[in-house]
Amino acid sequence: MSKQSRRQFLFSAGKTAAVTGIATMTGGVAMAAAPAQKVFVHHVYFWLNNPDSQEDQAKLIAGLQKLAKSAKTIQQHHIGVPSTTNRDVIDRSYQVSWLLFFKNKAEQDIYQTDPAHLKFIEECSSVWKKVIVYDSEDI
Amino acid sequence: MSKQSRRQFLFSAGKTAAVTGIATMTGGVAMAAAPAQKVFVHHVYFWLNNPDSQEDQAKLIAGLQKLAKSAKTIQQHHIGVPSTTNRDVIDRSYQVSWLLFFKNKAEQDIYQTDPAHLKFIEECSSVWKKVIVYDSEDI
Numbered sequence: 001m002s003k004q005s006r007r008q009f010l011f012s013a014g015k016t017a018a019v020t021g022i023a024t025m026t027g028g029v030a031m032a033a034a035p036a037q038k039v040f041v042h043h044v045y046f047w048l049n050n051p052d053s054q055e056d057q058a059k060l061i062a063g064l065q066k067l068a069k070s071a072k073t074i075q076q077h078h079i080g081v082p083s084t085t086n087r088d089v090i091d092r093s094y095q096v097s098w099l100l101f102f103k104n105k106a107e108q109d110i111y112q113t114d115p116a117h118l119k120f121i122e123e124c125s126s127v128w129k130k131v132i133v134y135d136s137e138d139i
Numbered sequence: 140m141s142k143q144s145r146r147q148f149l150f151s152a153g154k155t156a157a158v159t160g161i162a163t164m165t166g167g168v169a170m171a172a173a174p175a176q177k178v179f180v181h182h183v184y185f186w187l188n189n190p191d192s193q194e195d196q197a198k199l200i201a202g203l204q205k206l207a208k209s210a211k212t213i214q215q216h217h218i219g220v221p222s223t224t225n226r227d228v229i230d231r232s233y234q235v236s237w238l239l240f241f242k243n244k245a246e247q248d249i250y251q252t253d254p255a256h257l258k259f260i261e262e263c264s265s266v267w268k269k270v271i272v273y274d275s276e277d278i
Contacts, residue, residue, distance in 0.1 A: 041219055041238055043182060045273060061278060080180055080275030083244055090272045097275035099180055105222055133229045134184060136219030136236035139200060 038138035039075065040102040042111075045094040047130040056127040057081075060096050063124035070116035073107035074100050094132075105137065177277035178214065179241040181250075184233040186269040195266040196220075199235050202263035209255030212246035213239050233271075244276065 048056050061079055068077040080097035102108040111117055187195050200218055207216040219236035241247040250256055 039217065040222065041217055041236065043238075043273075078178065078180055078275075078277050080277050083179065083247075083274040083276045085244070085247070085274040087272070089270050090274055092274075094273070097180065097273060099182075099275075105224065108222075108224070131228050133226070134182075134233070134236060135222040135224040135229055135231075136217075136238075137222045138217050138219050 040105050040108050041134075041136045041138070042100040042102060042108055043134045043136075044098040044100075045091075045132050046096040046098065046128045047093065048095045048127055049129045050127075051095055053127075057095055060124055060127050063120050064096070064098055067116055067120040070119075071111055071114045072116075073102055073110045073114070075103055075107075076101040108135070179244050179247050180273075180275045180277070181239040181241060181247055182273045182275075183237040183239075184230075184271050185235040185237065185267045186232065187234045187266055188268045189266075190234055192266075196234055199263055199266050202259050203235070203237055206255055206259040209258075210250055210253045211255075212241055212249045212253070214242055214246075215240040247274070 046060060048060070050056050064077075064079050068074060068079070078097070078099040080099070082092040082094065082097075086092060100108075100111070102111065185199060187199070189195050203216075203218050207213060207218070217236070217238040219238065221231040221233060221236075225231060239247075239250070241250065
């Protein structure tokens with residue numbers, strides 16, 4: 001089914017819900033139907049002081065999971081680890097990926113000083129030696 | 140949940156709008172409710188040969204937009220440009236961000252040799268001098 005016809009289908013299916021572009025459901029978890037809404041993409045890569053420490057990685061991930069639940073303006077989050085893909089252009093040297101969608105820059109700015117974010121930094125920053133952040137805004 | 144069963148679900152759910160965990164609406168555009176489905180996150184950053192060339196940036200973006208419509212396994216895409224956020228940890232030196240969600244690594248692998256992807260590289264690679272790719276899989 002093409003993206004267009006899927007949208008048309010959804011429009012028909014959701015008629016009484018009057019929801020165009022309704023999210024699809026997967027195991028009770030919502031997933032946005034394409035095309036996605038324009039968002040502010042905040043992507044952080046963490047390099048640990050002890051890259052091989054499972055304990056430190058677990059601590060960081062637990063901190064991020066807590067942060068995801070507490071920070072007010074996060075629209076969507078993804079906590080990841082490097083895939084096994086391996087080509088020259090791929091950077092696999094980081095240990096944890098933290099991808100956030102915000103509605104816009106203003107909501108990302110709020111996140112930066114959200115008490116939950118500051119608490120996360122206080123509790124977890126000892127485990128990482130480097131972060132790189134890429135902030136991009138959908139065109 | 141397969142695409143087929145998801146469609147069936149949507150058809151049923153749409154009838155009564157009895158959708159728990161339904162996406163929230165913002166300006167008529169659907170937004171996924173957290174937590175999101177686990178995905179394979181493929182994030183590419185492009186540095187242009189001529190970083191200030193609006194023409195080259197437009198050519199790359201047009202190529203990505205075409206690719207987003209043609210590649211078979213892309214679940215969701217975001218084409219972005221650096222935000223105005225500016226801190227020490229932020230890398231703002233790239234010109235275009237290309238963020239893709241795939242269902243899993245296998246579908247990302249298919250994308251790498253998708254004719255639409257190869258065509259995009261053939262048509263647009265002359266404008267960039269560097270790419271960095273971060274592939275991560277949700278925990």
